[in-house]
Amino acid sequence: xxxxxxxxxxxxxxxxxxxxxxxxxxxxxxxxxxxYRQDPGKxxxxxxxxxxxxxxxxxxxxxxxxTKKESFLHITAPKPEDSATYLCAVQALTGGGNKLTFGTGxxxxxxL
Amino acid sequence: xAGVTQFPSHSVIEKGxxxxxxxxxxxxxxxxxxxxxxxxxxxxxLLHFVKESKQDxxxxxxxxxxxxxxxxxxxxxxxxxxxxxxxxxxxCASSQDTKGYGYTFGSGTRLTVV
Numbered sequence: 001x002x003x004x005x006x007x008x009x010x011x012x013x014x015x016x017x018x019x020x021x022x023x024x025x026x027x028x029x030x031x032x033x034x035x036y037r038q039d040p041g042k043x044x045x046x047x048x049x050x051x052x053x054x055x056x057x058x059x060x061x062x063x064x065x066x067t068k069k070e071s072f073l074h075i076t077a078p079k080p081e082d083s084a085t086y087l088c089a090v091q092a093l094t095g096g097g098n099k100l101t102f103g104t105g106x107x108x109x110x111x112l
Numbered sequence: 113x114a115g116v117t118q119f120p121s122h123s124v125i126e127k128g129x130x131x132x133x134x135x136x137x138x139x140x141x142x143x144x145x146x147x148x149x150x151x152x153x154x155x156x157x158l159l160h161f162v163k164e165s166k167q168d169x170x171x172x173x174x175x176x177x178x179x180x181x182x183x184x185x186x187x188x189x190x191x192x193x194x195x196x197x198x199x200x201x202x203x204c205a206s207s208q209d210t211k212g213y214g215y216t217f218g219s220g221t222r223l224t225v226v
Contacts, residue, residue, distance in 0.1 A: 004154070043116070043203050043217030044155070087155070099145070099157035099168065100215070 002027045006088050006103035013078055013110050021073040021106045023088030033071050034100065035064050036087040044087055078110045114138065116218035118204050124224045130192040133221045137186070137206030143167075144187050145207075145215070146179060150200040158202075161187060194225045 005024045013019055025033065032051050036044035048057040050066035057064045061082065063074040073086055085107045089100040117136040125131050137144050146158040158177070159169040163184035172179070176195070181187040191198055202221045207214035 041219065043205070043219050044215075045217070046215060089155075098143075098160055099171065100147075100155075101157070102147075102155040104152075104154045 002090055002092055002101040004088055004090055004101055004103035006086075006106050008106060009104070010107045011109070013075075013108070015079055015110055015112050016077045018074070018076045018078070020075070021086055021108070023071040023073070023103055024069060025071070025088070025090050025103075026069075027090045027092050027101070029093035031091040031093045033066055034089045034091070035062075035071070035073055036089065038085045038087055038105070047086075075108070078108075080110050080112060083108055083110045116204055116206050116216050118202075118218035118221050120221060121219065122222045122224075124226060125194055127196055127225055128193045130190065131194055131223060133189045133191075133202050133204075133223070135187045135189070135204030135206075135218060137204070138216055141206035141208055141216075142184065143207045143209070143214075144181060145205040146187070146189055147203040147205065147217075148200050149203070149220075150197075155203065158189075191223075194223075196225050199223055199225045 003026045007022045032049045034049050035047040037047055038044045048064040053068045055066050061076050065072045085105040087105045089102040091100055123131055142163050144161040147155050149155045157171040159179055160167045161181045164181050178190045203217050205215040205217045
């Protein structure tokens with residue numbers, strides 16, 4: 001069974017204080033690993049897809065990396081507007097259909 | 113382009129009652145997904161439609177849940193009769209393809225069963 005574990009559950013940062021969120025996964029053949037951002041009362045919003053170990057993607061202050069067992073979401077010099085829950089999900093190549101298996105998320109709070 | 117629309121946004125019902133959730137996907141998206149987040153747990157897959165056909169319903173918890181997609185357009189998810197453990201946020205997503213980056217999620221329906 002595919003599994004995704006995210007840590008920490010919650011993270012509080014000062015504005016400008018860089019950090020990383022972790023996503024550990026087990027999957028029967030990885031089609032893709034996805035990062036989403038979710039704001040309160042909203043649905044998940046797509047950020048990145050990573051397909052193979054060693055791949056990196058960047059968007060503004062966010063950078064996602066992938067190894068064979070985990071992914072990191074690095075946040076550089078965060079701003080208060082980066083406060084949200086960050087979700088990691090995997091999609092399996094076979095046996096899992098097209099569904100996404102999510103982790104429970106990391107709730108990020110960036111303070112002035 | 114209009115996003116994925118779900119309604120109602122909130123619903124409070126009594127145990128044993130019936131509730132129907134509706135999802136209007138982005139126009140032209142053949143793939144429609146239902147997911148659910150129960151308090152304190154991760155978002156979990158319920159089922160996947162391709163047009164009007166159920167492609168994968170492996171995540172449906174039991175036969176109290178019935179999903180339909182009329183003419184490959186909007187979809188409904190009916191819970192009958194509702195139980196306390198059905199409380200949670202129900203998300204709908206749609207996409208043109210089956211890869212996760214194409215998913216657009218709706219804002220969800222928060223269902224509370226009392």
